Amino acid sequence: MGWDWTDAGDIRRRLDQGADPEAWSGGRPLHRAAVFGSPEVVTELAGRVEDVDALENDVTALWEAVVSKKPDNARALAAAGADPWRELIGGWSPGRLSLAGPTPDLFDVPAGQQLNTGERTAAEEAARLLGALGSFYYEGTGLACVTGIDAAEAVRRLEATPVPDGAIEELLEDPYAYDEDMEVIGVTSVPGGCVVTQPWGDAPQMPGVLTRLSRGTVCYGLYANPKSGNQGSIARDGAITGGDLHPGGGAQEGDTPEEVLDAYPYQYNAVAYSCAFTGLRLSDARAVVGPPDLWVQLPQRDYWSH
Template identity: 30%
Template structure:
């Protein structure tokens, strides 16, 4: 049996198997896989405390990095595995070792329930008051988009700092008087609303700091055209491609200044700081109450809407306040 081929299939609850493999000469720090991770990385991420304990008896390379520089402790933190984080720290893992750019496992842990485990470790760098406040604002926005299930497959949504539904409707080229306000409720059928609107219909819902423009069943109105119509404004358009991938575009006054694919992969060293702030580093096995809540919150904030309420999110979970025919 090859470490390279089979550790990723290991049943971490089968401790006898793990011990037998280690006793048979298989290394807990042999690199393999697309990220050159080791069995110790995998066990740490899985929260397999007994397996990690067994592996630590066979190696002193507790901070062995994968291809991107991430240690087993990093993997345990990004999967929020308290037991294996504790074991690795007790074995001498460095919580403040830079792994991805300047980012450390300890820095990530301080924004989670794991904070008490790393706060007093050697080299600890506490969060500043400003950093705590910034993270709290981001987490509040994530919680807003976690309030209810939002079907995101195929969803196109644009967040903009243009104030007022009527102003957005006018910029889209329609007459507000011809776009009545719907009574939003839990029984609203978005499909019926958009079918009645025809092709190139979008939903418009006002918030205290801007508007949400939604296309839940298609991305018929091109992001570039939508941004040009809404200008001058800050807009962020997000598209959950049903064929795979989630893509975002940030516009300033109709000009695209950032085009990116976002999702659950750990951000790169040169990623915008907002990717870390909105927890793109947390792995999908640790879901938010709604799995895309952090992506929607990020897009909302990048579009200039830094505060929202659960009722604002009805624009995506139940339906918009108004339907606008754009052509």
């Protein structure tokens, strides 16, 4: 039976009976508790480990608590001696990273650790965008977020044709009924560009769609694959320049400072990340979940070989 990271009594009993506070199922218990546990469990484990700032995957337990947006766990770790200002991925510390998130008052901030103007602006826009989009179900959705062109220009580039209202109503009743429905997409103008959506499939992020949309600009494609998770790709000026990406997955070892800041606010929110990557400033989720400005049908062609 697995450990219950929220049950301080159970964790204490296991530790008293000889469980190793430094290792659990190939990882560090304190890191697990920082993400999944209660402050009481975090405090119990922090008092038993040799180094409260020990690394797992190049980050401390405090980093995990901050990026997982568990402020009470972060406070418990800091009270146990964890260092909020230790630089980790991309030169960011847990403390500075917290300034860009929903709890900027998490730690007392020493001189020289404040966000600069650009970082603060990015954090403020992230908070605005996340609030504007809100929470909604998007598993199975395909998106293309495009900088600097509106819906009409996107339709022109794709050589798509409008779908009659009556046909759309029938399609939305069962979008999986006919193969040709997989070629129908929604297109919406938003501040900063446009969004191409298909709430039931991956058409917007097919390479042939992204390359056509991205001529002279940049496009981020997302497919929220129900089986394998979020899949991202980047197209710039008509060419695919990034693939097999994991939007909303958080910062990774080797990320630049800019990439860490881009990833942190949007962890677990692939749609918001995709919009932010291309500078789209949506005011609500309509461009993603519908109804879009236009429903159009793509012409038949091989979109997977570009």
